[in-house]
Amino acid sequence: xxxxxxxxxxxxxxxxxxxxxxxxxxxxxxxxxxxxxxxxxxxxxxxxxxxxxxxxxxxxxxxxxxxxxxxxxxxxxxxxxxxxxxxxxxxxxxxxxxxxxxxxxxxxxxxxxxxxxxxxxxxxxxxxxxxxxxxxxxxxxxxxxxxxxxxxxxxxxxxxxxxxxxxxxxxxxxxxxxxxxxxxxxxxxxxxxxxxxxxxxxxxxxxxxxxxxxxxxxxxxxxxxxxxxxxxxxxxxxxxxxxxxxxxxxxxxxxxxxxxxxxxxxxxxxxxxxxxx
Numbered sequence: 001x002x003x004x005x006x007x008x009x010x011x012x013x014x015x016x017x018x019x020x021x022x023x024x025x026x027x028x029x030x031x032x033x034x035x036x037x038x039x040x041x042x043x044x045x046x047x048x049x050x051x052x053x054x055x056x057x058x059x060x061x062x063x064x065x066x067x068x069x070x071x072x073x074x075x076x077x078x079x080x081x082x083x084x085x086x087x088x089x090x091x092x093x094x095x096x097x098x099x100x101x102x103x104x105x106x107x108x109x110x111x112x113x114x115x116x117x118x119x120x121x122x123x124x125x126x127x128x129x130x131x132x133x134x135x136x137x138x139x140x141x142x143x144x145x146x147x148x149x150x151x152x153x154x155x156x157x158x159x160x161x162x163x164x165x166x167x168x169x170x171x172x173x174x175x176x177x178x179x180x181x182x183x184x185x186x187x188x189x190x191x192x193x194x195x196x197x198x199x200x201x202x203x204x205x206x207x208x209x210x211x212x213x214x215x216x217x218x219x220x221x222x223x224x225x226x227x228x229x230x231x232x233x234x235x236x237x238x239x240x241x242x243x244x245x246x247x248x249x250x251x252x253x254x255x256x257x258x259x260x261x262x263x264x265x266x267x268x269x270x271x272x273x274x275x276x277x
Contacts, residue, residue, distance in 0.1 A: 002218045007050075011217045014084065015045040016277045019246045021080045021093065023261060023269045029076075029097040031260035032105065035250055037077030039181040039214070039241040040148055044081040046220045047146055051228075056086040059114050065143050066132045068117045070125020070159075071150030071179060073258075075107040078115070087114035123156025125149060126176060130162050133174040133234075144228075147176045152184025155193045160205065166234040167206030174234040175227040176207075179214065181243040183254040202236040214239025248272045 003011075018041050026032040048054075053065045069078050076096065083090045095101040102111040106120030116132070119125045129147035136143050149159060166174055178198070186192050195201070202209045208230055212219035220239065227235035243257075244250025247269045250259075261269055 001222070003221050008217050011042075011045055011049060012277075014049050015042050016246075016273065018045060018077070018080050018084055019273055020270070021084070021090070022077055023247065023266070023273065025076055025080060025093050025096045026259070027261040027266045028094050031258060032076040032097070033073040033258045034076065034261075035183070035243040035253070035256040035259075036071060036150060036179065036181060037074045037080075038245045038247065038250070039243050040071075040074055040077055040177075040179040040239075041081075041245065042215050042217065042220065042241075043148060043177050043179065043239055044077060046217055046224065048081050048085045050221070051224050052146065053143065054085075054114075056114065059087060063141060063143055066116045066129070066145045068125045068129040068132070068145065068147040069107070069119055070129070070147055071122070071153055072106045072119030072125065074148075074150075074179075075103075075105055075120075078107055079103050079112065082112070082114040085114070122150070122153035123158040126159050126162040127165075129174060129176065130166050130169075130171065133166070133171040134169060136173055137169075137171075144173045144175065147174070149176060149178050150184070151178055151180045151182065151189050151195060151198070152192075154178065154195055154198075155189075163202065163205040163207065163234075170233045172231050172233055172235075175224065175237065176234065177214075177237045177239050179241055180238050181241045183243045183252070183257065185254070185257045187254050199238055202238070207234050207236045208232060209236050209238065211238045211240065214241035215245060246273050246276050248276065 109115040210223040250256040
């Protein structure tokens with residue numbers, strides 16, 4: 001079912017503001033993993049501003065939903081989403097990745113308010129999400145665990161070990177997204193290490209699978225609603241996205257896995273976001 005028009009417009013506005021801030025933070029910090037942060041912005045937006053059961057004023061609330069950014073190098077996007085959700089002042093983003101800052105390139109759960117799990121080493125986040133989902137069961141809690149994995153990190157064997165465990169333990173309280181932007185630091189995923197047929201792989205591992213346009217809030221919402229209603233095991237939402245989404249000269253260019261912005265290039269990035277909003 002499509003989202004109400006007002007809610008869709010609200011989410012689009014928030015996603016636009018987050019992308020603007022990602023561009024600014026990349027400029028302030030001298031560089032960040034901007035391409036993959038922009039590709040997953042709409043996923044972060046619908047989670048943090050519609051579905052996650054959280055209390056930013058009480059970041060350690062025991063009954064909160066948990067979120068794991070397995071592709072931890074996208075921390076610039078996660079940090080911006082947290083600031084916009086009210087976990088800490090947006091002004092703190094000016095210190096992103098500065099010496100002594102609480103906001104490092106890969107967010108540290110011991111320092112960054114609102115971060116449940118420290119990630120960065122590729123392939124480990126989904127295993128941590130499985131552990132959190134199991135913990136909820138052992139503690140007889142109703143909170144859910146959400147995880148975003150990268151398609152590049154899906155080359156890692158630990159992703160598939162976690163996939164087997166999640167199916168084995170029938171973790172219906174676990175929902176994962178694959179930010180399928182088709183690129184990684186070395187180039188196209190299908191050229192570096194082919195993943196396709198990706199949906200069939202997850203299905204074969206026992207997961208319920210939904211493939212969506214990762215920039216369409218109606219499709220994302222439908223997929224999350226399916227996951228919430230599902231009681232048969234974990235759900236993988238494969239979100240087809242665009243690396244560098246919203247900045248025309250970055251889109252579908254693996255060179256923008258990491259990069260810096262300044263001067264004329266920063267102005268071009270901001271102008272592109274305005275045009276494509």
